[in-house]
Amino acid sequence: MGVIKRKNIVKGNEGGLKYICDVCSADITSTVRIRCAQSACTEYDLCVPCFSKGDSSRDHDPRTHPFSVIEQHSIPMYTRDWGADEELLLLEGLEVYGLGSWSEVADHVGGFRNKEEVREHYIETYIESSRFPLPENASPQDLSLVEEIPRETFQACKKRRIEKRKEDAKSAPPATPKQKPTASVPACHEVQGYMPGRLEFETEFCNEAEEAVQHMQFDPGDGINSRTGELEPEMELKMLVMNIYNARLTARADRKKVIFEHKLLEYRTNANKDKKRTKEERDLHNKAKPFARMMNHIDLDSVTVNLEYEHNLRQAISQLQDWRQMRIGDLKSGEKYEQEKQIRSQRPAPTGAFDRIGGVRISKPTPPVETPSATTALTAPELPERLKPSITPNTNPSVAQAPTSSTSNPHDVTCTPTKGPLTNGNANVSGTPSSQLKHKYSVPSLNGTTPLKLSNENTTDLHLLTKEEADLCSALRLMPKPYLVIKEGLIREAMKSGGGLKRRLAKEVCKIDPSKSTRIFDFFVHSGWIQKV
DSSP states (O other), X not given: OOOOOOOOOEEOTTSSEEOBOTTTOOBOSSSOEEEEOOTTSTTOEEOHHHHHHTOOOTTOXXXXXXXXXXXXXXXXXXXXXXXXXXXXXXXXXXXXXXXXXXXXXXXXXXXXXXXXXXXXHHIIIIISOTTTTSOTTOOTTOOHHHHHSOHHHHHHHHHHHHHHHHHHHHHSOOOOOOOOOOOSSTTSSSSTTEETTTTXXXXXXXXXXXXXXXXXXXXXXXXXXXXTOSBXXXXXXXXXXXXXXXXXXXXXXXXXXXXXXXXXXXXXXXXXXXXXXXXXXHHHHHHHGGGGGTSOHHHHHHHHHHHHHHHHHHHHHHHHHHHHHTTOOSHHHHHHHHHHHHHHHHSOOOOOTTOSSTTOOOOOOOOOOOOOOHHHHHSOTTSOGGGSOEEEEEOOTTSOXXXXXXXOOSSOOEEEEEOOOOBTTBOOXXXXXXXXXXXXXXXXXXXXXXXXXXXXXTOTTGGXXXXXXXXXXXXXXXXXXXXXXXXXXXXXXXXXXXXXEOHXXXXXXXXXXXXXXXXXXXXXXXXXXXXXX
16 A cells, blocks of 8 residues: 655645746746656746746756646546546545545645535546546547537636636635544543444443453363363353353443433433423433333333323322312413412511511411400309309399490390200300300311311311311311211210210220310310310
């Protein structure tokens, strides 16, 4: 294989080579030039005026050095659109730059020839010729193209072609600068450590697998005992190591197959897809990645799409259930509710003037305590309900009147005890409202639980309870029917002992969580339905 040498010839602006006179520096590319044929003068060219005057430079001696006259051979030689001078430049460019460097060869030929045109001309004229490696019209006596197309006509066509392509080049958009081809090194691609030219990674799976076999040798005839004909222990050990090495290579190839098949090397594309997904969808994709080793890319995508669809359905069902609890019946109201919910979540928490911690919320003001009236204080509150006297209004001035502080009636109304039925654990008083005769019971919430939302839509027996009982069931997470059963059992047990009941016995009757039974017992005692013993 010969050494390729580049010729030190200046390239012109229009492509091709530009020849300069070595004495006067005149452009002699398109005219006749004189070239020195002496071996000491390499590529020494002179214009005709300098040659006629006998001018010289460097080591050139016009008196003794031989020379040759070179003129432009702008005549068709093998094809109708390629001149003899272009054929010479083509062969010269292939000799200098090598076969396959079509861009450099096209620049060497000039005349605004592109690399595709140069490549097709070389293949059609030289490679596909029936007289390969010579062209079809390689005979010196074949002058058919020269006689058909005169020199002046061919040069005029060539000039028009060059001018047309020059105008097209000026109007064409600027070409992108040439980029250095990507080398097969870890720093020239998206994934660090991967070499695309070799389809290998800088650090492979079981990267030290080759160390076990790098010094292993197998010589012909080794490993077999000549007397017994069996494998020697050393050869068996070598074969075992080779089997382990082959298994590691198989595992390495399987992992590469997964990486290439599922396009895991397209880092930017996969990262852009992950940015468009939500956090839950990314978690689903990460959980489905182990199935890539046993599924192809299409099946894995189908599975992940179905998982995302199931996740979206579950979210929609949860949202609809939330709307149902909030008594939302149409989509328009639901969208409005979601917008307001998002606004409330983004609203900063209010803080007090003296709060040092910004996240501390202002507690709700404590409602005022309702103090019992003097009339209620005179009635024995600790007596059982069946022993409490009922109170009826009496306007007789001879009866001693008990002072009342909570009544707003301007008339003098006196209350005298009479026998009568009791309602909801309170004495029937017609002169004073029952809401002013007792405290409002506040149900203590259970630790670690949220109150149950009871409504007429999701609870059919809610109308059987009072508002206080409904609040109690909501705080204790009890449905109305089980609560009514517990209420009936406690009252029956209290009637057996004269209206009184112990807390321990109440827990046994309720047969539920002790904390819940204790709150129910306290509520019944506060309401006056049973007496604490």
